Amino acid sequence: MKLIKRFILPFSIAFYIILNLLPAVETASVPCDKTDNDMRVYLTFDDGPIPIITEQILDVLKEYNIKATFFVVGKQIPGRERILKRIYKEGHSIGLHTYSHKYTKQYYSDDALIKEMLKTREQIHGVLGISPSIIRFPGGSMNRLSGDLLAKLHSNNMRVFDWNVDIQDGKNGSTPVNKLVRNAETFKPGYTRNIILAHTNSTNINTVKALPEIIKYYKGLSYEFVPILDNTPEYYFKFKQPVHTNNKPN
Numbered sequence: 001m002k003l004i005k006r007f008i009l010p011f012s013i014a015f016y017i018i019l020n021l022l023p024a025v026e027t028a029s030v031p032c033d034k035t036d037n038d039m040r041v042y043l044t045f046d047d048g049p050i051p052i053i054t055e056q057i058l059d060v061l062k063e064y065n066i067k068a069t070f071f072v073v074g075k076q077i078p079g080r081e082r083i084l085k086r087i088y089k090e091g092h093s094i095g096l097h098t099y100s101h102k103y104t105k106q107y108y109s110d111d112a113l114i115k116e117m118l119k120t121r122e123q124i125h126g127v128l129g130i131s132p133s134i135i136r137f138p139g140g141s142m143n144r145l146s147g148d149l150l151a152k153l154h155s156n157n158m159r160v161f162d163w164n165v166d167i168q169d170g171k172n173g174s175t176p177v178n179k180l181v182r183n184a185e186t187f188k189p190g191y192t193r194n195i196i197l198a199h200t201n202s203t204n205i206n207t208v209k210a211l212p213e214i215i216k217y218y219k220g221l222s223y224e225f226v227p228i229l230d231n232t233p234e235y236y237f238k239f240k241q242p243v244h245t246n247n248k249p250n
């Protein structure tokens with residue numbers, strides 16, 4: 001007992017004091033969705049990896065030193081592992097966008113959707129050794145996501161990300177560049193976290209061309225480009241509600 005009082009106890013107290021005096025250190029190696037800037041923009045590209053277009057998008061992002069998010073389709077990966085590796089190596093984040101991208105197949109049931117996401121996750125793991133947790137529904141979660149499905153997705157470590165800005169390059173890849181830029185600039189006043197939907201299909205040549213203007217526009221407004229990470233707050237459309245209704249990703 002004497003020994004405890006004389007040596008161990010004072011030593012423990014001193015150790016405790018020293019520990020508390022040390023400044024809080026953030027782990028530098030863990031990417032964190034936290035910046036000094038409140039105005040954030042998440043540039044997201046669906047449907048890749050695609051030769052040439054995805055690579056050209058990566059070139060532009062590199063030129064402007066921007067990190068983005070790529071929601072990839074499982075069936076697109078075989079033979080294009082090099083592009084997937086490049087996305088990852090250059091610091092962009094990777095999310096799941098189903099395996100088949102076939103609406104009748106993936107939306108046949110909740111389980112069918114989860115199965116497709118898991119299959120794509122496995123594929124990515126096989127190439128990169130990572131298991132993405134961020135997902136995007138092809139066509140968005142609107143009228144597809146229910147409380148039940150959301151709970152199932154969460155139990156599979158999947159978090160849903162829709163968007164609140166659509167440049168509208170999905171259905172028509174040949175939409176003029178200036179229209180794509182204008183679409184990218186359309187957001188509700190007060191949005192401080194804009195999630196921009198863009199695509200990286202083989203037809204999206206104009207998306208590549210519009211990208212520098214979109215980047216310059218948001219930079220001019222002091223937005224910071226950040227990728228969607230594991231700690232980014234989930235963002236999905238309200239269940240059974242149209243897009244852009246009272247749905248602020250803040």
Ligand SMILES: [Zn+2]
Nearest residue numbers: 046047138139
């Ligand atoms: Zn898609």
